[in-house]
Amino acid sequence: EVIPSKRKLTSKVWLEMKKMRINGEWKAKCNWCHKVLTVGSRNGTKHLRLHLDICTLKKLKTKGGKTLSQSSLKVCAEEDGKVSMESYTFDQDYARVELGNMLVLHDYPLSMVDHVGFRRFVAALQPLFKxxxxxxxxxxxxxxxxxxRKKAIxxxxxxxxxxxxxTDMWTSDSQKKGYMAITTHFIDESLRLRNILMRYMFIYVPAPHNAPI
Known part of the structure; x- marks a missing residue:
């Protein structure tokens, strides 16, 4: 339940924030980054002003009208040890795809995106990434x-x-659960042996899976 405040607000922070009641508690939502902060008589508005001072999206949108796809410089190291600079544009969608690829490639748990340490690490590398x-x-x-899978078929x-x-059996390191993988094998037009993973079936099978089924 979200209820906007009807009380007249005098502090200047409310020009950039919206006061609302969420689950029985008063909160302040930043108009720039939409972060929700605690509001109360003991807290005052000092912490709200501090947030506005460091709000990344506010800085980007109030300095030259920059957006999430702002251009910046990227440092690249060559094989011979030389360092070069090139233009770089942050792409939220591309970064989001690569995050999913990383989780799949290394069998990381999905809960990793909720870990405070991981979120702080990502914010330190690229504050624009949501x-x-x-x-x-x-x-x-x-x-x-x-x-x-559709492309493979x-x-x-x-x-x-x-x-x-x-078919092959394997156990997830993070979940400790058994899976059966269905893989196709064939010779392509270049006479190379190819294999494509078609499907994972979740089944409860005690580990290890090195014994005949």
Whole structure:
């Protein structure tokens, strides 16, 4: 339940924040970054002014009209030890995709995006990057998987060789749960052996999985 305040607010911070009642408690929501801060008679508005002083989005939008895709300089190290500078534009969507790829590649738990230490680390590297919840990241990963699976099926429908289907068992390091993977194997047009992971099936199977089934 979110109820806006009807009381007349005199502090200048309320020109850039909105006071509202959330679950029975008064909160202040920043108009720039939408961060929610605690409001109360004991707290005053000093901490709200401090937030506005360091609000990254406020600084970006009030200095030259810059946005989340602002251009900056990127430092690149060459193989011979030389350092070069090139223009760089932060892309929120690309960074979000790469976050999902990292979680899948290294089998990291989705809850990692909720960890305070990880959020502080990301903010230190790129304050513009908006970290979403684990459910949003899960949706991104599932959506990407469905898209890649569709492309793989379309590709295999055009090949001339036979396709062998195998299954394999493995256990997630983070969840300690058993999975069965279905993989296709075939010879492509360049006579190279290819394999494509088609599906994961979640099943409860005691580890280890090195014994005959």
């Amino acid at each position: 970290l979403h919840t684990r459910n949003t990241i899960r949706g991104d990963i599932v959506g990407r998987y469905k898209m890649e 379309e590709y295999m429908s055009m090949i001339q060789s036979r396709v062998a289907v195998t």
